Structures are given as structure tokens and as C-alpha cells.
Amino acid sequence: MSQPLGQPDGDPLNLEGVDREIxxxxxxxxxxxxxxxxxxxxxxxxxxxxxxxxxxxxVLALETHGFVCPFETLVKNGYxxxxxxxxxxxxxxxxxxxxxxxxxxxxxFLYSTDHLSDRELYTWLWSDAxxxxxxGFGLPFGNCHLDVLGGCSxxxxxLSMRYYTNDEERxxxxxxxxxxxxxxxxxxxxxxxxxxxxxGY
Numbered sequence: 001m002s003q004p005l006g007q008p009d010g011d012p013l014n015l016e017g018v019d020r021e022i023x024x025x026x027x028x029x030x031x032x033x034x035x036x037x038x039x040x041x042x043x044x045x046x047x048x049x050x051x052x053x054x055x056x057x058x059v060l061a062l063e064t065h066g067f068v069c070p071f072e073t074l075v076k077n078g079y080x081x082x083x084x085x086x087x088x089x090x091x092x093x094x095x096x097x098x099x100x101x102x103x104x105x106x107x108x109f110l111y112s113t114d115h116l117s118d119r120e121l122y123t124w125l126w127s128d129a130x131x132x133x134x135x136g137f138g139l140p141f142g143n144c145h146l147d148v149l150g151g152c153s154x155x156x157x158x159l160s161m162r163y164y165t166n167d168e169e170r171x172x173x174x175x176x177x178x179x180x181x182x183x184x185x186x187x188x189x190x191x192x193x194x195x196x197x198x199x200g201y
Contacts, residue, residue: 068137071130074102084123096122104197108137108144113196114188115163116148121192124148143199163188 075081079102087095096118100110113121134144149156149164161170162183174182 069131069133070103070106070108070137071126073106073137074099074130081126084119084126087122089119092122093118096125099125101197103146106137106144107199108134108146109199110196111145111147111193112149112160112164114190114193115159117190121148145199158183162186 071081081099082095084092099122103110116124129146129148137144149160158181161173163186165173167185170182170185173180
């Protein structure tokens, strides 16, 4: 007798499929409980149950983990984060790269840093960016992204247009926002972004 399509040869009664359905339902209940009964969910008709189970496991881990402060997490894990004023330039540069790599190991990746000196970037991370809570920081899946210019303030946009956007993007922005004080395009004063750790998917 041939096995039904997709059914393992060693599982003629499809017990693994039944077990997975039970696990999926349990995951849905746990997520719904954490979400206070406000979980919105749906399922594509052709969704592989293995994919759905993995997805729900990640959702549950994310919801359970919640928002965390990267600075506090690093310190709690024994990472030394001295204040910028306690470091001379050479020590600060070494500490900055140590920090950048530690963040990457926690799956947090930096962008748009080439307009900042090492001291300016470390100071921003130490006093501001890493004090903000992030969802999922430190989980073994997914990535967090930290763009220095991600606040979308007018200053951020000006700096982005000056140092990071290409001519096509600048032209489109000027067309859409004719009153915007478009800065001249300049080469960033530092060359760091190309060597930063990159997120892997």
C-alpha cells in the first residue's frame, strides 16, 4: 500500500502530524494568553505545518522575551561598558569595535555611521541608542537594526541626503518636497559602514 503524499514512511498513522497539530494549538493558546486574548492570526491554506510551528515558536519566544534594554543586557552578561570620558582615543576605538561585534553577536546591526567619529558613535551608543528598549534583542533568531539616522528628524534627513542617498533619491526627494533645504552631496568624513558586521538571513 502506498503512503499518502507527504506522510513519512515510518509513520503510517501520521502520529507526527497529529502531534504537530497539538503543539501548534498549544502554541496558539500560549500566545493568545500572553497577548491578553488579542492575538490576530490566520493561516494560508497551503502553509506547511512545520513552517507554521516554527513561526509560532518564534512569535512565542519574542512575546515572552519582550522589550529589553541592550545596555542593561550587555552589562548583566558581564560586558564592560565604560563611559566615553574614561577612554582615550585609542582605547575608545578598540572598545567601539568590541561593542559593535558584541552587538552583532546579539543580532543587532548598525547602519549610517560614516558621518560620526569613533568617539561620537560610541557616545551615541553608550548614552542614547543602547538605553532604548528593543523587541527581541539577544534572541537566537531574527535581527535588530539600528540606523543612526533612523529617527527621521529633519537633521537626520539632511544628513542622509548629504552623505548617504544617491542622486536619484535626492532628485525624487527634491521633487516631492520642493521646500526642503537640500544640502550639497558630500563624501562622509569616515569610512566604517562597509566594514560593519552584516545581518545574515
